[in-house]
Amino acid sequence: MGGQEVSTVDWQGKHVTVAGLGVSGIPAARALHERGALVTVVNDGDDERARAQAAELEALGVTVRLGDGATLPPSTELVVTAPGWQPDKPLFLAAAEAGVPVWGDVELAWRLRGTNGRKAAPWLAVTGTNGKTTTVRMLASILDAAGLRTAAVGNIGVSLLDAVLGEQEYDVLAVELSSYQLHWAPSLRAHSAAVLNLAPDHLDWHGSMEAYAADKGRVYEGNTVACVYNAADPATxxxxxxxxxxxxxxxxxxxxxxxxxxxxxxxEGLLVDRAFVADRQKQAQELAEVTDVNPPAPHNIANALAAAALARAFGVEPAAVRDGLRAFRPDAHRIEHVADVGDVAYVDDSKATNTHAAEASLAAYDSIVWIAGGLAKGATFDALVTGAAERLRGVVLMGADRALIHEALTRHAPDVPVVDLDRTDTGAMSEAVARAAGLARPGDTVLLAPACASMDMFTNYNKRGEAFADAVRARADETA
Known part of the structure; x- marks a missing residue:
């Protein structure tokens, strides 16, 4: 199939520098060493965990330099980087000056697929500011329902290197790709790909919205069957x-x-296809009912349509789309219904860590008590508040940058009651839930959709969501 050829590299004796230990760096170093490359790993950190990881690699014969991720080792012919390392790091500037190419873990996986004697499975790729993980998991569920050997891999947490080099042989892979990963993947050529949406995010890393969008757009390069875009987002x-x-x-x-x-x-409540039918001018193929999507919130229906489009591009029959969507269960902390307490629904969307995600979450409910705040990451909240104002029963704010949201509420929703919690201790979420319950009326939804990152108060968004769910369940127990 065009664009899907397997790339071969003679790794024997090739000097490769791997930038960064961790989820992608260690598998990359191992894979390259096993193929005869002379591998040096450089890492900024030099803590106990890094030293333990270094010892494991050094026992294999890999050279590891801790506490010095800035200097390009002599004789380096290729740099393979962890996706989070910013392009302006001195290591990469030195590589560019020396004419040394830089690949990410995705690029390395693309180059190594099919080199272990197994078929190189085509990739169906998904990127976008929000909804990537859900869409990829929906896609994998649909492909599985079609009887295809598949896996959800990439930025979703399952290493692409492990997928392409492991013992399992796949018919097709559902691949989540971040803008970081795409930046460092120059030769990736997917079977089909989707960009779900575009909104400002990670601009400190990319330098501008234009550069961020350009890296997202790399997912379409060399596609062979379908480029799937969001008709509601002209930028895609x-x-x-x-x-x-x-x-x-x-x-x-x-x-x-x-x-x-x-x-x-x-x-009329049906997901329909006018793309992969014999006469798309006159025909439409029913794929599933809206109620087959879990949960059937507008942004999640959009995710389902994107997943269905990629599956149909791969030749999947309509019944498998329906069955795959019915079988799909969303990950925790993604618009997850926790409990009903006193005819009030409590929903955990802690994964809504930016304004674009929070906007989609708020659009899913008619009357909301909104729990928001955290680290704004340079975001502004005027458009978000303006769009949601009519749905807001009340707002509970917490976290380091809550004042920015409060100011937007004052400007655009001055009549909405606001509770401002000036505390960051472990009991803050319990108070937030209690205060939200006090504002809610029967039929309302108390929605945790912070529109901010979590690291000011919590280890990650999962811990923030768990704190919310624990507080809700405790309240349910008290009122039972």
Whole structure:
């Protein structure tokens, strides 16, 4: 299939520098060493964990330099980097000056696929500011329902290197890719790919919105069958227009409205396909009911349509789309219903760590007591508050940058009651839930959709969501 050729590299004796220990660095170092490369790992940190990881690699014969991730080792012919390392780090500037290429773990996996004697499975790739993990997991569920050997891999937490080099042989991979990973993946050529949406995020890493969008758009390069875009987000369609794809590759849109030709959309409570049918001008194929999507919030229906489009591009039958969506269960802390207490629903969307994700979450409910705040990461909240103002029964704010949200509420929703919690201790979430309960009325939804990162108060968004769920369950027990 065009664009899917297996790349071969003679690794024997090749001097490769791996930048960063951890989830991607250690598998990369091992894989390269096993293929005869002379591997040096450089790492900024020099803590106890890093020293333990270094000892394991050194026992194999890999050289490890801790506390010095800035200097390019002599004789380096290739740098393989962890995705989070910023492009302006001195190591990469030195590599560019020396004419040394830099690959990410995704690029390395792409180059190594099919080199272990197993078939190189095609990739169906998903990126976007929000919804990537859910869409990839939906896609994997649909592919599984079609009887295909598959896995959800990439930025979702399962190493692509492990997937392409492991003993399991796959028919197709559902691949989540971040903008970081795409930045360092110059030769990736997916079977089909989707950009779900674009909103400002990680601009400190990319330097500008234009650079961020350009890295997202790399996912379309060399696509062979379909470039899937969001009809409600023109920036994603612009990326399709700019992409250099294989001849015959099609632009496929998804929409929450009635689909036009070459689109998937929604008609009278049904997910329908007007792209992969014999006569897309006159025909529409029913794929599933909206109620087959869990939960059937608007942004999640959009995720389902994107997943369905990629599956259909791979030739999956409509019944498998329906069965896969019915079988799918969302991950924790993604618009997860925790409990009903006194006719008030409590929903955990701690994963809504930016304004774009929070906007989608708030749009899913009619009357909301909103728990928000944390680290804003440079975000502004005026547009978010303006769009949600009519749905807000009340707001409980917590976290380091809560004042920014409070100021936006004062400007755009001055009549909405606001509780400002000036505390960061472990009991803060319990008080937030209690104060939210005091504002709520029967039929309301108390929604944790912080629109901010969690690290000011919690280890990660999972811990923040767990604290919310624990507080809700404790309250349910008290009122039982």
């Amino acid at each position: 369609e612009d990326l399709v227009r700019e992409a250099d794809v294989e001849e015959g590759c099609r632009a496929i849109g998804f929409t929450l409205g009635t689909p036009g030709p070459s689109q998937l959309g929604v008609v």
